[in-house]
Amino acid sequence: MNAPTSLPVSMPIPGHIDPVPVPRPVTPREDGRTDLIGLPRPQIATLFQDAGLDAKAAKLRAKQVFHWLYHRGVTEFEAMTDIAKTMRPWLAERFVIGRPDVVEAQVSTDGTRKWLLRTADGHDFEMVFIPDADRGTLCVSSQVGCTLNCRFCHTGTMKLVRNLTPGEIVGQVMLARDALGEWPKGSMASAADDLDLDEDEGSYTADGRLLTNIVMMGMGEPLYNFDNVRDALKLVMDGDGLALSKRRITLSTAGVVPMMARAGEEIGVNLAVSLHAVTKDVRDEIVPINRKFGLEELLQACADYPGASNARRITFEYVMLKDRNDSDDDARELVRLIKQYKLPAKVNLIPFNPWPGAPYECSTPERVKRFAEIVFEAGISAPVRTPRGRDIDAACGQLKTAAERRSRAEMDRLAAEKQAALG
Numbered sequence: 001m002n003a004p005t006s007l008p009v010s011m012p013i014p015g016h017i018d019p020v021p022v023p024r025p026v027t028p029r030e031d032g033r034t035d036l037i038g039l040p041r042p043q044i045a046t047l048f049q050d051a052g053l054d055a056k057a058a059k060l061r062a063k064q065v066f067h068w069l070y071h072r073g074v075t076e077f078e079a080m081t082d083i084a085k086t087m088r089p090w091l092a093e094r095f096v097i098g099r100p101d102v103v104e105a106q107v108s109t110d111g112t113r114k115w116l117l118r119t120a121d122g123h124d125f126e127m128v129f130i131p132d133a134d135r136g137t138l139c140v141s142s143q144v145g146c147t148l149n150c151r152f153c154h155t156g157t158m159k160l161v162r163n164l165t166p167g168e169i170v171g172q173v174m175l176a177r178d179a180l181g182e183w184p185k186g187s188m189a190s191a192a193d194d195l196d197l198d199e200d201e202g203s204y205t206a207d208g209r210l211l212t213n214i215v216m217m218g219m220g221e222p223l224y225n226f227d228n229v230r231d232a233l234k235l236v237m238d239g240d241g242l243a244l245s246k247r248r249i250t251l252s253t254a255g256v257v258p259m260m261a262r263a264g265e266e267i268g269v270n271l272a273v274s275l276h277a278v279t280k281d282v283r284d285e286i287v288p289i290n291r292k293f294g295l296e297e298l299l300q301a302c303a304d305y306p307g308a309s310n311a312r313r314i315t316f317e318y319v320m321l322k323d324r325n326d327s328d329d330d331a332r333e334l335v336r337l338i339k340q341y342k343l344p345a346k347v348n349l350i351p352f353n354p355w356p357g358a359p360y361e362c363s364t365p366e367r368v369k370r371f372a373e374i375v376f377e378a379g380i381s382a383p384v385r386t387p388r389g390r391d392i393d394a395a396c397g398q399l400k401t402a403a404e405r406r407s408r409a410e411m412d413r414l415a416a417e418k419q420a421a422l423g
C-alpha cells in the first residue's frame with residue numbers, strides 16, 4: 001500500500017486564488033482594429049452595425065464573414081469572394097482575423113506535433129497534435145500556467161499568468177487547421193462537399209480528416225476558465241463554422257466539482273477526470289484540489305454528469321507513478337469505486353512522462369500491465385496510452401520551460417559578449 005507523503009509547506013492551498021472569469025471586452029488593437037476571432041456571430045453583427053452598417057446589412061455580412069472565418073479559414077478579407085469588392089477594404093480597415101503567434105513548432109518522429117504559441121500580450125502557452133491511425137487529436141490549452149499544482153504535471157509548477165480568451169482558445173484550433181492544410185479549397189458551392197459533412201451530426205466524419213478530435217487537456221484547468229472555454233467550444237461546435245461534433249470534444253478537469261454540472265448542461269461535451277489516485281491521502285498529494293473537493297464529491301458529480309451513458313462514457317485519467325498509486329490494491333479500489341457510483345467509465349492508463357526535477361518515476365511496464373489487467377478483468381476498459389512525442393518534450397509545459405531555458409542561456413551569452421566587448 002502507498003504511504004501518505006506530507007506536502008511541502010510552501011505549496012499553496014488550491015482554490016484559494018480561483019481566477020475569476022471576466023467577460024472579454026472587445027478591445028481594439030493598437031492599430032485600432034478589432035480581432036473577430038472568438039466573437040459569436042451576433043457580436044460580429046453588432047460591431048458591423050456600430051461601424052455604420054444598417055441592422056439588416058450587418059446581420060447578413062456577419063453571417064458571410066463568420067462562414068469565411070470558421071468554415072473556410074481565410075485570414076484576409078480580400079479572399080471573401082461573395083462580399084462586394086468595395087466592402088472588403090472597409091472591413092480590413094476596421095477588423096483583423098487573428099491567430100496566436102507561433103514561437104516554435106516541433107514534429108516528433110512519431111508524427112506528434114507541438115507548438116509553443118504566444119498571446120498578443122506576450123505570454124507563451126502550448127498546443128499538441130497527436131495523430132493516430134483512425135483519428136487526430138488536438139490538445140488545447142485553456143490558461144497560461146495553472147493554479148492547481150498537480151504534482152506529476154510540469155505545468156503545475158508554473159504560476160497562473162491569466163486565462164486564455166475565447167479567441168485564443170478557438171485560435172489554437174484554427175492554427176492547427178492552417179498547419180495541417182485542412183481548410184476546404186474551391187468555390188463556395190463546393191464547400192459542403194469539401195468539408196465531408198456528416199448530414200446526421202452536422203459535423204466532420206473522421207474519413208480523410210487529420211484533425212478529428214479535440215481535448216481540453218493542455219495547460220490549465222478549463223473549469224476555472226469556464227465562460228471562455230464554453231464560448232470557444234460553442235464556436236468549434238457551430239454547424240456553420242468548424243462544425244466539430246460535441247462527441248468528438250472532451251473536456252478534462254482535475255475535479256472542479258461545482259462547475260461540472262454546468263459543463264454538462266452548457267457545453268455538453270465528453271468529460272474526462274484527472275483521477276490519478278483512489279485514496280484521500282494519495283490524491284491529496286498528487287492532485288491537491290482533492291483537499292477542497294474530495295473523492296466522494298467528485299465521483300458523485302461524475303455520476304450526475306448530464307449526458308453520461310454507456311455510449312458516452314466518462315474517462316478517468318490515471319497516470320502510473322511508481323510505488324505511489326500503482327499497486328494491485330489501488331487497481332481493485334479503482335474498480336470498487338467505479339462500481340459503487342455505477343459510473344459508465346473508461347480508464348486511461350498513462351505511463352508517467354518524467355520531466356527534469358519531477359518528484360516521481362514511471363511504474364514498470366509489468367506493473368502497468370498488471371494494473372490494466374485487474375481493471376479490465378472487472379469489465380472496465382483500461383487501455384494503456386502509448387507515450388507520444390517523447391523526443392520533443394511533448395509533456396505539457398515542457399516546451400515552454402525549454403524555450404525559457406534557452407532564452408535565459410541566450411541572455412547569459414549576450415551578457416558575456418557585452419562584457420567581453422567592454423573589457
Ligand code: SF4
Nearest residue numbers: 146149150153156220
Ligand atoms: S494537470 Fe492540469 S490542472 Fe493539474 S496542474 Fe497540470 S495543467 Fe493544472
